[in-house]
Amino acid sequence: MSGANKDILKVAMPKGRIYKQASKLFREAGLPIPSDFDDTRKLIIELPEVGMEFIMAKPVDVPTYVEYGVADIGIVGKDVLMEENKDVYELLDLGIAKCRMSVIGMPDWKPAINPRVATKYPNVASAYFREQGQQVEVIKLNGSIELAPMIGLADRIVDMVETGQTLRENGLVEMESIFGITSRLIANRVSYRMKNDAIQSLCDRLQGTLAARV
Ligand code: PRP
Secondary structure (H helix, E strand, O other), rough: OOOOOOOOOOOOOOOOOHHHHHHHHHHHOOOOOHHOOOOOOEEEEEEEHOOOEEEEEOOOHHHHHHHHHHOEEEEEEHHHHHEEEOOOOEEEEOOOOOOEEEEEEEEOOOOOOOOOOOOOOOHHHHHHHHOOOOEEEEEEEOOOOHHHHHHHOOOHHHEEEOOOHHHHHOOOEEEEEEEEEEEEEEEOHHHHHHOOOHHHHHHHHHHHHHHHHH
C-alpha cells in the first residue's frame, strides 16, 4: 500500500508523452524530480523532500484515481476529461501536450447511407455527431484508429491530431477540428478541501512557472 502519511500529496501522473512535459514543468517550478525517474518502470515514486508521491497511471485512468481519492490530484489531457466525465475539480490548464480532437477521413470521403465512425472516444464522438444532427454508428477501438477508414471498418474516425504525422503517412485528411486539447491539473473534491494549502501552493507555483514561460 502506498502513502500511509496523510500529509503527502498523491499525484496521479500519466505515463508516456504527457509525463515528459509534465515532469519538465514540475522541475521548472522548482520540484526536483530526479531524471532517473523518466525511464523507470516503478509505479509509485516517492518524493518525500517535496511532500509528494507520484502514482504512475495509464493516462485514461487518471480521472478514476482522482475521483476515488486514491490520488489527491492528477494530470490529464482534456480529451480524457471530456470522454470520462468524472466528478473531479479541474484546477488549472497546464498548456502542455497541445493537440486537437478531429474528425478524419480518406481524401475521397463521401457521405455514406449508414455512416460508421471509429474512435477511442465514443462519448466525445457520439456527442459531437448528435449535435451535428448526424446519425452515425460509433465503433470503439483502442489504438491505431487511423486503420479504420483505410481498411473499410469505418468511413471516418474521431481522434487526436498532434503533429499530423500519422495522418500524412497514411494518406488521411483532417476534415474538422472539434476542440483543442491541453493537459489539465485536476483534484479530488475532498482532497481539495482537506489538503487545500498544499494543492493551492502547487497551483500557484505551476501558474507562476507557466506565466514566466509565455
Ligand atoms: C495518437 C493518436 C494518433 C496520433 C496523433 O496515437 O491516436 O494516432 O497519436 O499524433 P500525430 O498527429 O503526432 O501523428 P498514439 O500514439 O497514442 O497511439 P495509438 O494509435 O495506439 O492510440
